[in-house]
Structures are given as C-alpha cells and as structure tokens.
C-alpha cells in the first residue's frame with residue numbers, strides 16, 4: 239500500500255531532508271586521507287543531537303550505526319570503525335537518514351579521497367548522473383519503471399552495471415515504505431506515478447558485474463568480483479510542478 243503525502247507532510251519530510259543534507263555535506267568535507275571512518279559516525283550523531291533528530295538507521299533491524307560507510311568494493315551498509323582509515327584513492331559511499339517529528343528522509347553520496355583513478359571518477363559521475371536521470375522521471379503521469387529504466391540506461395551506457403539485489407523505496411512516515419524502486423526495469427511499465435508519492439531513489443552502480451554478496455557481519459554488501467561500487471540517493475517528492483528533491487539542503 240502506497241501512502242500519499244499531502245503538502246504539510248512533504249514540508250516535514252523536507253525538514254528532515256535538510257538535516258540529512260547538512261550532515262552529508264559536513265561528512266563529505268571531513269573525508270580525507272588519514273581519517274578514521276568512525277569520526278564521521280561521531281560527527282553525524284553529534285549533529286543529530288543538536289538538531290533534536292534521531293539517526294534513522296541506528297537500531298534499524300539491528301544495524302548498529304547512524305551512517306553507512308562503504309569503501310571501494312563495498313556497495314552499501316558498511317560499518318564505520320576506528321580501524322578503517324581512509325586512504326588516498328579510496329571512494330567512500332556515505333548513506334544517512336534521520337527521523338524528525340515523525341518524518342524520515344534518506345540520502346547518500348560517494349566521495350573521493352584525494353586523487354582517485356579515472357575509472358573511480360567515471361563511476362562516481364555516472365552514478366550521480368543516473369540518479370538525476372531517474373529523478374527527472376519522478377513525474378505524475380509517468381510510470382514507476384520509467385525511473386528505473388532511466389537510471390539503468392544511463393549507467394549501462396557508461397559501461398557500468400546496476401545492482402539488482404538492493405533497491406530504492408518509498409519514504410516518509412517510515413524509513414522504508416512501498417513501493418520498491420529498482421534501478422533497472424522497462425520504461426512505460428509499473429505503477430502510475432502520482433502527486434504525493436515520496437521516493438528514495440538510490441542507484442548502486444558497479445564498475446564490473448552487478449552481483450553482490452553479504453559479508454559475515456550480515457550487513458556489509460560487497461561486489462562479488464571485487465570491482466568498485468558507487469551509491470547516490472535523494473528523497474524526492476512527486477508534486478504538481480514536477481520532482482522536488484527534499485534532501486538538497
């Protein structure tokens with residue numbers, strides 16, 4: 239069941255979304271060679287406290303951190319740690335969400351640590367662009383898989399592959415709501431998009447093959463072939479004036 243949001247609710251999700259954007263902006267600025275990923279976790283929690291907001295991932299299905307920090311071949315759901323030190327050339331995906339006043343927003347981005355390889359840079363750019371191609375289709379009157387197909391088409395045209403096993407989702411009153419928003423699919427199919435839907439669109443794009451596996455910690459998702467992976471996400475409302483990004487800052 240898809241819960242449509244009215245304008246008041248969209249404003250509240252946007253309020254959470256601004257907090258998410260502020261935290262990700264700060265974490266991105268801090269990420270540099272020599273920094274332990276745990277420092278980002280500590281910063282995110284402190285900022286949440288100051289906002290009076292709750293980190294949405296902490297405790298979610300037993301996840302034990304506020305921020306997912308996924309390095310290089312890690313796709314999503316990596317854990318911050320005092321022992322993981324960023325090194326020049328790493329690409330680091332940061333995924334973060336908050337709940338404030340009962341409303342959730344969720345976003346992610348990938349940051350380059352110092353100078354990264356050409357391929358890493360291309361992968362990051364293609365993934366971010368594929369997110370924006372998808373967002374453009376978050377328009378009343380189109381279909382859900384128009385979003386998916388736009389993401390897939392762009393990522394694959396850049397020579398990369400789209401993770402199948404994890405998808406985007408509705409968001410707002412809960413972190414994960416219906417519908418699932420895959421990053422692959424056939425244009426012109428899927429449920430009709432309507433004003434009031436709020437979606438977390440989140441392409442996870444791999445350098446090589448799309449297969450992934452979950453590590454023994456039961457959370458960290460890595461590429462099966464060891465290739466790089468990038469992840470970008472925004473919370474987006476479908477409005478009468480088109481897609482509205484709620485996690486932009």
Ligand code: MF3
Pocket residue numbers: 294295296298299301306315333334344345346407438440471
């Ligand atoms: N952006 C991810 C998602 O929407 C983050 C979830 S991490 C979890 O699925 F720990 F909360 F599961």
Ligand code: CO
Pocket residue numbers: 344345406407438440471
């Ligand atoms: Co999400």
